Amino acid sequence: MSARDTDWDGVRLHVVTGKGGTGKTTVAAALALALAAGGRKVLLVEVEGRQGIAQLFDCPPLPYEERKVAVAPDGGDVYALAVDTEEALIEYLEMFYNLKRAGKAMTKLGVVDFVTAIAPGLRDVILTGKTSEAVRRKNPDDSFVYDAVVMDAPPTGRIAKFLNVNSEVSGLAKVGPIRNHADTVMRVVRSPETAVHFVTLLEEMPVQETLDGIAELTEIGLPTGGIMINMVHAPMLSPEDLAAAQAGELDVAEIVRGLKAAGLEHDVEETARALVAEAAEHARHTAMEARERERLAELPHPQYVLPLLPDGVDLAGLYELAETLREQGAA
């Protein structure tokens, strides 16, 4: 397959989820870049209509169309698609029933409103359906159009329900076209070609949601992938200093001497006290991160650490994160 071994060789659909605020879209985009490196073609799919991908790649809002948004290191292309439910539904009608005109008529009648707004279970089938169609799509020579598809999926709290479309529609449709469509989607989602990755921060709530989400997916037999620990602070103090800082035992006199030696004479006592307070806060935060790290370490899943980018995420930062993912074997 690929020239190098990665943790996810053979996986073609990467679903990326995470609690709100954990940087799920950023990680999905970085993963797509990492997977495309070395001349592969990857599709990055957005299903929540937030246009987060366009903002990350600094391009105009994406239409409902697969469009090249970035070139990966050593060749390779990242395409992006923002799935619009309404258009995806009409496309679905057209594709399976040759009903384009009917689709338009149904928009007028309110059927599209009905499906997209009133019956969200159906909406999820349409969204996952479009994604699995891209995963399965082939060229005339029988090779796959995309080497991999990365989905920027709904948040952790909703992911099991979102992916388990079969059970979502089972009450609704026991037979018929929607049921068949859902079955096809489930075959893709359940297969070893799919992995659901969790993005988390080293904070209590995101870690808890990750643990809950993994348990929930495992229970319904969906394949869980890796854990991407995002925005990790680089250690700034030695373990001894951290312990002293947390215990309030840093040597203020020594800090004052250091400040004076560095030529920072102004308000030196006050500055020293401010530095000590900042160090105490940093130490408490670091201790919390270590605790959450331990909770995650109990999971058998591969874990990848992504650094906090000091200047926020821009295009350069995205490439940096992609490189970090590759170095750790995520792609």
Place this chain on the structure above:
Amino acid sequence: MSALRTPPVLDVDALIDDPRTKIIVCCGSGGVGKTTTAAALGLRAAERGRDVVVLTVDPAKRLAQSMGLTELDNNPRRIDGIEGDGELHAMMLDMKRTFDEIVEAHSDPDRAKQILANPFYQSLSSSLSGTQEYMAMEKLGQLHRSGAWDLIVVDTPPSRNALDFLDAPERMGRFLDSRLMKMLSAPARTGGRIGVKMLTAGFGMFTNVLNKVIGVQLLRDVQTFVAAFETMFGGFRERAEKTYRLLQTPGTAFLVVAAPEPDALREASYFVERLAGERMPLAGLIVNRVHRVAPGTPTAARSQAAAETLEERGEHPLTAALLRLHADRRNRAAREDRLREHFTSAHPTVPVAAVPAQPEDVHDLDGLRRVGADLAANVTPPPARSA
């Protein structure tokens, strides 16, 4: 220039102390600390003498635990340990339960039973998006009508579009008035199967398509549901519209919650514009997790340079490390300031409160109390990048 960009200060205590404030709605994108903010506001208002109920849609157990309850449910539970004259209750929206109760309250037992057993209803009432917004609106209306509390604090559903709940009445209206609804309910009313009696050309094509797409069985479920539910739809819409108008009154205050991150502040801008468009009363923006630096401490550049000097000489490693930490924090604070300034340049009249980052998660009432105190203290941090 920076004078232009200093936003008005959001006075949280004045807001919660004002007896005319009856409803506070916290909205914002996911992961910005919205639920914690709502709980902290509720606690602070209660301890300042008001009778408060906090309505959350966040199923996180941690929040319940921080208020001394093992779990929250669909009924307001009294929180123990409140200091002062007020009272605090908290509840978590259970949308299916709320939906079921409405069905039971507004139809005779037989019909209610029929609706509750309908597969389409079951899917509709337990699916996570869409329904949650309607039900949040319903619950808010119920709590308000009960008259039992003099302040209701709500945090909005974490939907993809956090203001979806404002669209609930309109969407409901659009759906009810749609030709689909008329077509679905008409044959049921005449007692016939769809398409039997009304075989006009257009209708024939329509059912044909619908049958193909959603299947005969589902179509029948939907029809049965619509027929049984028809009498209730009007009430739904009416109450949703009432709640919508209630939100527009001066007794309501919207607080947009954000974190000092580009995405969260962009969403916040969107909320502010959207609220203005709907003529909803905006009280201000709360920026959580802000990093502050003590005034008078060295700038990032000076700290960095001083740390380098010490490291080159191999002296005072502790001071050098602390200076690097300080430089990092200064840079971060400066970046956050810039982001907040961007927001304020676009929305110069929106009052802002900044809440410092807590080094650890909130675990108990004391933690919530600290957040509340920080919210109220709201000393707008001095620009971190001066000099």
